[in-house]
Amino acid sequence: MGKKVKKESEPPSKDVFDPLPIESKKAATVVLMLNSPEEEVLVKACEAIHKFAEKGDENRSSLLGLGAVEPLSRLISHEDKLVRRNAFMALGVMAANSDVKRLLKKLDAIPSIIRKLSPEEDVVVHEFATLCLASLSVDFSCKVQISDQEGLEPLIQLLSSPDPDVKKNSVETICNLVQDLPSRVAVRELNGIPPLLELLRSEFPVIQQLSLRTLVIVTTDTDTRATFREEQGFDRLLEFLCNKEFSDLHVEALQVLSNCLEDRDSLQLIHETGGLQRLLQFITTPTLLDIQTNAVKAISRVAQSSENRKLLHEQDIERSLVELLSLEGDSLRTATCQAVAAMSLHLASKDAFRDLDGIRAVVQLLGSEGGEVREAAAQALSSLTMSVCVSAVYEAEGDEGLVQQLHDVIPGAVAHAAAVLTNMAEQEVLRCSILSHGAMAALLEPLQSADTHTLVRATQALAALACDAEGRADLRNAGGLVPLVQLLRSNHKEVRRNACWAISVCANDEPTAVEMCKLGALDLLQEINSSANRRNKFSEIALQRLLDSNLSLKYSLTNTLAPTDITVDGFYDPGQVELVLTLEDLSKQPVNQRRPVITINAKPLDTGCLFPFSFTLSSCSKGKSKGRKEDEKLRDEDESKPQQEVATVTEKPWMLPYDAAFHALVTEATKTILPLHVESEQYSALARLVSEVMGGAVEVDRQHDFLWELHLSELRYELQSNIIPIGQIRKGTYYHRALLYKVLADRIGVSCSLVRGEYNRVWNEVLLSVGMPHYPGCQPQPRAHLVDLIHQPGRLLRANTPQAKQYQTI
Structure with a gap:
């Protein structure tokens, strides 16, 4: 075998780039790396941005300026899990910045975020995806988009996540979403109540608190409260309330309980x-x-039902509330007073509060520095004094404090104080005490309030306090008629209606009615009654009473006085005019050619007939009658007095001159007419007396020879006045005779009306009982008849017959 030779390694490929580790200290460089195609680079870049963004909002703004948000919003959908996770971590932290939130909304990132809430995703992705949504869901348009993208369902599922951060972010997002009603309903429909209740057992207080806040909102819905009961929500809630370790969260728990207790x-x-x-x-x-x-607030919510109030009364709740009234703390006192107001709708509870001296405790709170306490105290007294307990408020010297509260800057405090005074004013003793504290002057400011509830209550109080002469005098002197009349212009239906009622009450005496007419009340009421939309029963009553209190005005405007309209001294007939001036103003006018004003007064000067709109004595003191002689005598006596004393006398209110001739006619009518027992004889005899005084009978075809106009002109020249006392007229036509007949009939108790037609035609109508000739046993029926005063004095003409119509027309 040959010797082994070491094998040489193959040279590296020419097209492969060797790995290059990069370290950068510049955020801009790392942001550029977010566009890299390499997953490893993206992972490290997202991780670096996450760490940098965590250091503060300034860094997040810096990253936003470098353009980090757009690539991050794309990377949360990257196919690589690690890239997605790190991108979500960076974006979740950056989403806390308000400018980043606006950009994410513009980039339409919410659908992508919601898609990553699926169970298959990593827990870290869930944590930071829900963190993004928690930040975004503060904005209204983002709430709508999350709901439209069906983001609520996966959020509810994540409430059961094993990760506490996921739970916290999810419940926070849900808490933001349920601010809108559709989301509250959706939470119930998606079975979100059980997981929310389960979060009460969390070891993290922030999760418990967010769960409670969500439950506070969703339990405002009736169906959700039913689900809450079915899911044993009360057991969980009471378990939570019994745990002293959670005492810092009991406030929210009590709010949930308070909502649920609205249901029986x-x-x-x-x-x-x-x-x-x-x-x-x-x-x-x-x-x-x-x-x-909050426990007391819960009691208030419970007490909204009559059955619940009964149950609470059985638990002796009144004693506990009275004890709380003496404790410090404006919020507690306010809530307690509101609970007292709610419980006071139960009659037995009112008695209990009174027996426990709770009313005195509430009265003392009227002087609190806290405005909410004062308002709540007045609200409690308003409820307590409905039907009962008014004397207890008076005994606690509450009337003075309530009058002072009419000056309060808080509209609710003023409105409730006015309501209490209205309740108390039903008793005369209490009403006098309220007026003695300057109530009418104190009502001036509320009557000009911009708050409609205050205006309604103030007008009600004014009507209750002005039911006697003293109250109306105080109102006039305080200048309260001006704002009251102005309220007739209000566009608020209830304010206008209450103003009409107050005016109808104030019109019960002539001085007040005259003053209101001067301020334009009559014109405003006529305008209201002519409108189908603005007219109401109170406006009709107010107009009628305003006219009834000033028959002179009524006769001029309506041309009719009914048998129930009894004329008295001071009545005058100015004719049919659009603007009715007072006698004082008429007396100042120079003698003219207009129709003279006829006055009525049978009261001697020494007894006095103060007439707030009368004319001066000198203007009618040149006649030769008995009345004029007495006037001259008084004038001579005045001239003989020292100058200083005379000056003092002239400062007094002028009195309507005494009409001695008319006084004599009243005496004669009393002696000659009253002894007659048959109605028809009384009517006819009085007619003959009037005719005799006014120039006797005048034939129909000889009326042009009856120079009554010349006679009145002579009287006007003699008196140097356009005002003529009726007793001095010796030649009178239809309207003079009919007027004299009416005023004499009123003095002796004979019933008749006065009706003005056209062209100086005026007549009197009387009711005469006439039996049916063909049915002797039939009960006589009263029939209207006209009284002939000029052609055949004493003749009674059946109404609507040709003879009667001839008498009424030319």
Whole structure:
């Protein structure tokens, strides 16, 4: 055998590049490597970018500027598992940057990320894919895209992952998604409640907290609460609440419980399993303030149902709530007052709060520095004082604090305070006390509020406090009529309706009604009532009462006074005009050729007839009648007084001049008409008396010879005024006689109406009982008749007959 010779190695291939290890300290270089076709290079580049991005948001922004996001978003779909994993690690960390999130949304990366949530993928891929989605799901449009791409189902499946980071990121993403209602429903339909409940047993508090936050949101849905019960959710929840190690998470757990307790079935289930007692322990046992607060909020949610309130009352919940009112902490006090308000809808609970002196404790909270506490305290008192407990608030001196709260800057506090005052004002003693604290002046600001709820409550309070003369006087003096009338312009239906009701109450006395008319209330109400959409029963009542309180205005505008419209001293007939001026304004006008104004006043000057819109005595003091002589006598006495004293007298309100002639007519009518027992005789006798005073009978074809216009002109010249007392008229036509008939009838208790037609035709209508001639046993029926005052005085004309129509027209 020959000697063996060492075999020479084959030379390396000329077309193979030797491996080149690369180390770079420049991020830009590594970003360029993301476009390499070699998996090993891509793996190392993604790993380097991941480590660099983890160091802070500034680095992430730097990588974004170098263009790292686009190649990474492609690499998460790479066929090599290691490349995909490292690319997801880098992209998951970078997605925390807001600018990166915007770019990923623009690149439409969400579908690719969701596809990698499949069970076949690596756990690390799951971790960083869900991390990406957790960051992206904060944005609304990304939430929608994740839902549209059916990303919720794989996320729910990953809640059972063995990796805690995957669980944490998945539940965080779900928590963000369920902010929208469709996702809440989807969680239930995809059977997401059991894994969420299972996460409560996690050893990681952050996972427990995110699970609870998700449950807080999804249990706002009724069907989800039913599923929660079916999956023994209450057992898990109570187990969690009983563990003191989780006390820092009990707030969220109580919020879930609070949502579920809205359902009667849930409350019954909790009650049977002892959960209700546990809840009450959280209230009464000193613990963290937030825990107590949320426990009380849960009670408020329970108390929304009448059956639940009854059950809570049986547990003596009122005692626990009253004890909490004395504890520190605005959040706890606010929640407790809200619970008191909810429980007060149960009548027995109101009595319990009163017996436990809880009302005084709530009243004291009206002076709290915290605005939410003041609002909640007023809300509790509003609920407590519905039907009962108003005296307890008064005894606790709450009325003064409530009036002060009308100045509060918080609309809710003002609205609730006004509601309490409305409830209290039903009792006269309490109403007087409220007014004594300046309630009407305090209501000025709420009446001008931009908050509609405040406006509604303020107008209700005003109507309740203005039901007597004292309240209306306070309102006028405080200037409250101006904002009240302006509320008639409101476009809010309830505000406008309440304003109409308040005006109808305020119109019960003449000074207030006159002032409101000056402010335009009458025009606004007429405008409202002419609109089919804006008209309501209260606007019709307000208009009617406004007119009823000022019959002079009513007669001028409507041309009719009903038998129930009883005229009194101070009534005047300005004629049929669009703008009715006050007597004071009319008295200042120079003598003109317009229709004279006829006034009524049988009250002597010494007894006084203060008339807020009367004219001066001197304007009607030049006549020769008895009334004018007495006026001159008083004027002479005034002139004989010292100058300073006269100046003092003239500052007093003027009084409507005494009409002695009319007073004499009232006396005569009382003596001659009242003794008559037959209705028809009274009507006819009064007609003859009026005719005799006004110039006697006038034949139909001789009316042109009855110079009543000349007589009125002479009176106007003699008085140097456009205003003429009715008793001084000795020649009167239809409208003078009908007016005199009406005012005399009102004085002696004879029922009649006053109706104005056209061309100075005015007549009186009376009801006369007439039997049926062919049926003697038939009950007489009242029939309308016109009273003839000018042609055949005393004749009663059946309404709608030719004779009556002839009397009504020219």
